[in-house]
Amino acid sequence: MAETLDLSPAADRMTGLLEGIDDDHLDRPTPCDGMPVRVLIDHVLGLSLAFEAAARKDLGAFTDAAPSPGAADLPDDWRTVGRDRLAALRLAWRDPAAWSGPTRAGGLDLPGNIAGLVALDELVVHGWDLAVATGRSYSCTPFEIAACTAFAESITDEQRDAGGLFGPAVPVPDRASDLDRLIGLTGRDPAWAPDGT
Numbered sequence: 001m002a003e004t005l006d007l008s009p010a011a012d013r014m015t016g017l018l019e020g021i022d023d024d025h026l027d028r029p030t031p032c033d034g035m036p037v038r039v040l041i042d043h044v045l046g047l048s049l050a051f052e053a054a055a056r057k058d059l060g061a062f063t064d065a066a067p068s069p070g071a072a073d074l075p076d077d078w079r080t081v082g083r084d085r086l087a088a089l090r091l092a093w094r095d096p097a098a099w100s101g102p103t104r105a106g107g108l109d110l111p112g113n114i115a116g117l118v119a120l121d122e123l124v125v126h127g128w129d130l131a132v133a134t135g136r137s138y139s140c141t142p143f144e145i146a147a148c149t150a151f152a153e154s155i156t157d158e159q160r161d162a163g164g165l166f167g168p169a170v171p172v173p174d175r176a177s178d179l180d181r182l183i184g185l186t187g188r189d190p191a192w193a194p195d196g197t
Helices: 008-019 037-056 078-092 112-133 142-153 157-161 178-185
Strands: 102-105 108-111
Touching: 008 037, 008 078, 008 112, 037 078, 037 102, 037 112, 102 112, 108 112, 112 142, 112 178, 142 178
Parallel strands: none
Antiparallel strands: 102 108
16 A cells, blocks of 8 residues: 555645635735736646546546646635635545555646645645745644655756756755755745745
8 A cells, every 4th residue: 555645734724825815915926937826826726626536536637637727717716615625635635545556637647646745745835835925924744844845856857947847946045944945946935025025
């Protein structure tokens, strides 16, 4: 049986972040170039559907291509939609069967345990993106940080240069926190702020 991870803390944290976002936050920039808060929220809604389907091995429209978020796609009831989709995502990855055998996500065939790790990474890193974009503090468990760091370290420079999941790593000070090191590995500046300071 493949090793399983608990996505519940990350999914619950993301739910809390979404519920705390005001409408006047929606047009703020995020650390993801060209993705204001509203577009990043739509991405989170899409990836929640995609990785729930991946966990259930329900291969098809949600798993065959990466979510293509857009500002016009954010539903009016996005907070409720987000809560419901994240709850379904969390539940789907509680099934040990989700972590074994092949599946698909973003059009890529993956082992279940790798798809689950990617789902965790998406929740953790985009949680940080949304928190800093809306001026909120952010923390996650050492276990989550360690799992996501190991995944980020596995991405080669060639994959980063090809415009995959992460951009080129951003150097961080030697005394940086483990979370800041993870954020740097994903191609983000841990000191990023919405006003550019």
